[in-house]
Amino acid sequence: METITNFRDLGGIQNKEGQMILSKKLLRSGELSRVAIKEQTELLEVYELGKIIDLRSEAEVAERPDITFENTEYRHIDIFKNEKNEGTGLDDFKEMPTVEQAHEYMNHTYYTMATNKEAQEGFTQMIEETFSTISSNNSVLFHCFAGKDRTGVSAALLLEILNVSRDVIYTDYMATNALRVKENNELVQLAQANGLKTKSIAAFRVALNVETDYLDTFYRTVNDEFGTIQDFISTQLQISSTTQKDLRHLLLK
Numbered sequence: 622m623e624t625i626t627n628f629r630d631l632g633g634i635q636n637k638e639g640q641m642i643l644s645k646k647l648l649r650s651g652e653l654s655r656v657a658i659k660e661q662t663e664l665l666e667v668y669e670l671g672k673i674i675d676l677r678s679e680a681e682v683a684e685r686p687d688i689t690f691e692n693t694e695y696r697h698i699d700i701f702k703n704e705k706n707e708g709t710g711l712d713d714f715k716e717m718p719t720v721e722q723a724h725e726y727m728n729h730t731y732y733t734m735a736t737n738k739e740a741q742e743g744f745t746q747m748i749e750e751t752f753s754t755i756s757s758n759n760s761v762l763f764h765c766f767a768g769k770d771r772t773g774v775s776a777a778l779l780l781e782i783l784n785v786s787r788d789v790i791y792t793d794y795m796a797t798n799a800l801r802v803k804e805n806n807e808l809v810q811l812a813q814a815n816g817l818k819t820k821s822i823a824a825f826r827v828a829l830n831v832e833t834d835y836l837d838t839f840y841r842t843v844n845d846e847f848g849t850i851q852d853f854i855s856t857q858l859q860i861s862s863t864t865q866k867d868l869r870h871l872l873l874k
Contacts, residue, residue, distance in 0.1 A: 671759020
């Protein structure tokens, strides 16, 4: 998908029991603000796209709204709603003066995604919206700005429900870095043109990529605060065992 950054189908991933996630059901990406007609058609006709879940902030949506897809539902879920000085959008990335501060900021972001009540409610809604779409035999595409942090945690939660091993979850998570090389280089050039100082480029690049320790922070925080990731999904996100079982039935073969 040339005009959709960081796009991938989670279909084909194998879980701990050897079951395979169905193709053309769970899709993840960066924002959909510049999708070409050809790729819109592919998503509608090949993937039978039924719903887009936009995890960005209201400001991001207003500045770069998603392309409208015919006969496709659109749901906006702001993961960082009412959370000041927190986010993983383009403007947030530009405020990183040093590599150390960029790492600290990103790790704190993942801590917030685990502990913030509204973030938890957002992930609950994301899972429920995914379930309703899959139940209707359509695919769902969830995304944020870069498709790496809010989207990365969303993918991890869904893969946990589908009983995918942790190392496979990390492999999918880290695939972002290879899939965003071109876009990240373009963003660095644009930021430089708009006054980004040379000493801040390295920090900016850190914030544009993912690191295993970011996801480590999410999992460690969940374990420290709530028990296991399964406890977190069931108790904090309040995703019932029935819904989880139904998702596995609908998405695994």
